[in-house]
Amino acid sequence: MSFENELNKLYRKIAEKINDMIPVEWEEFYFNGEVKDGEGGVYFFYTTLDEKQEYKYSHYIPRMYNVDRKIYNQFLHELFDLTVQLQQVFIDNQQEAWFSVTMIVNGEGKLTVRFSYVNWNDSEFGPSDRIEYFEYKYLNRELTDEIDKELMARMKKYEEERS
Incomplete structure (x- = not known):
């Protein structure tokens, strides 16, 4: 096949x-x-x-x-x-x-x-963070607090640097 x-x-x-x-x-x-x-x-x-x-x-x-x-x-x-x-x-x-x-x-x-x-296992971001990032990236999850905004920005940067 x-x-x-x-x-x-x-x-x-x-x-x-x-x-x-x-x-x-x-x-x-x-x-x-x-x-x-x-x-x-x-x-x-x-x-x-x-x-x-x-x-x-x-x-x-x-x-x-x-x-x-x-x-x-x-x-x-x-x-x-x-x-x-x-x-x-x-x-x-x-x-x-x-x-x-x-x-x-x-x-x-x-x-x-x-x-x-991108091997997320080599990052500081755990499974829960990655699920949140998936929601943010694909489901247009709205970020309401600064901690989430900062986390998503760091994850996006990590992904872009390794893509």
């Missing part, structure tokens, strides 16, 4: 897994996966048809929709495994291993994929 076909197959599987994880009709989702040496994490934000302006965080699904946490965690593990497989396709095709992948899918099925090679 060609490199591009392998990627498209995994993009579809990731999107299908996220679709299976959201227990309501959704409008769009923004997925982020980080992988370094087989370790990392995945999460996504999504909007629903009735609340198109409010992004919901994937890890709140069990609480918001009374979904069994064990089932959710199993799906999350499967989603991470697909993300690792996606990175492995790059490695198997003599491409540089990226650190993070962002997938954006809207209700019409339009797909946008971005890869980043």
Whole structure:
């Protein structure tokens, strides 16, 4: 199978897994996966048809929709495994291993994929900071206090210097 076909197959599987994880009709989702040496994490934000302006965080699904946490965690593990497989396709095709992948899918099925090679594990910014930065960068999260503004500015600078 060609490199591009392998990627498209995994993009579809990731999107299908996220679709299976959201227990309501959704409008769009923004997925982020980080992988370094087989370790990392995945999460996504999504909007629903009735609340198109409010992004919901994937890890709140069990609480918001009374979904069994064990089932959710199993799906999350499967989603991470697909993300690792996606990175492995790059490695198997003599491409540089990226650190993070962002997938954006809207209700019409339009797909946008971005890869980043910035290794955030080497930074002072932890997972919570990176989730906030993802919200700021992709979801236009409004920054209201100076501490958040300063943090996002430092993270943006870190990313730009390493891109």
